[in-house]
Amino acid sequence: xxxxxIEFQDFMNETERLLLEKGYESFHFKxxxxxxxxxxxxxxxxxxxxxxxxxxxxxxxxxxxxxxxNALESSISPLQQLKSLMHIFIKYSQIHQISQMIPLINRSxxxxxxxxxxxxxEEHEKLYQMITHLIEKAKDAxxxxxxxxxxxxxxxYFTAIDIPNNEALTDRDWSDMIFLVLYEGMKGxxxx
Numbered sequence: 001x002x003x004x005x006i007e008f009q010d011f012m013n014e015t016e017r018l019l020l021e022k023g024y025e026s027f028h029f030k031x032x033x034x035x036x037x038x039x040x041x042x043x044x045x046x047x048x049x050x051x052x053x054x055x056x057x058x059x060x061x062x063x064x065x066x067x068x069x070n071a072l073e074s075s076i077s078p079l080q081q082l083k084s085l086m087h088i089f090i091k092y093s094q095i096h097q098i099s100q101m102i103p104l105i106n107r108s109x110x111x112x113x114x115x116x117x118x119x120x121x122e123e124h125e126k127l128y129q130m131i132t133h134l135i136e137k138a139k140d141a142x143x144x145x146x147x148x149x150x151x152x153x154x155x156x157y158f159t160a161i162d163i164p165n166n167e168a169l170t171d172r173d174w175s176d177m178i179f180l181v182l183y184e185g186m187k188g189x190x191x192x
Contacts, residue, residue: 006036006046008060015057016094024054024101051109054101055116061095062123069127078137079144082157083179085131089161090175096162131157144183156182 014035018027027050033040047053068088072081089096099120107114132154138144144153160182165174 006038006042010036011046011053012057012060015053016098019054019057019098019101020094024104027054029053048112049109051105051113052116054098054105055113055120058095058098058102058120059116061092061098062120065089065092065095065127066123069130077143078134078141079183082131082134082138083176085134086157086161086175086179087172090165090171090178093161093165093171128154128158 014032015027018031018035022031029040029043029050032053033043036043043053047056065088068091069085072084074081076084102117102120105113105117107117132150135144135150135153135157139146139150160178163178167174167177169177
């Protein structure tokens with residue numbers, strides 16, 4: 001195969017597809033090279049090992065999530081901001097499945113891998129703090145009941161993102177449904 005330049009987004013797209021199809025353990029550069037129609041050595045020109053590529057992929061998605069989350073309008077209510085965050089998280093829900101692979105990654109494989117995992121952890125914590133802060137603001141505004149600890153609500157919020165969309169709804173409809181269940185619960189008109 002002839003060497004050719006590979007666009008960053010091509011790396012990211014194929015890395016995502018292969019991780020979702022094959023899992024971390026079965027992901028390797030030969031498989032990726034075949035998908036990209038390049039020599040394996042071409043991939044090594046960009047990334048020293050699969051750990052660097054996978055963590056670069058994760059950081060790329062996290063950067064998109066962070067940018068979209070930070071761009072939310074502060075003029076809307078905290079509850080609406082939480083709903084908008086849910087839309088963002090569902091839009092990028094594949095990162096949650098792939099982030100389950102982090103424990104399999106050898107952090108000591110290179111300084112770049114360690115740095116990427118540290119950054120991922122920091123960004124995840126910032127998002128968790130953002131959610132907790134919005135929950136507190138929504139409580140202050142009377143939009144969310146105050147008797148449940150904000151940390152519990154934030155964990156439910158994060159956990160809900162991982163619920164599989166077996167209904168095959170659009171991302172927006174799915175995130176609206178998840179948010180509705182989180183916000184209103186399962187109580188019917190006769191519920192106490």
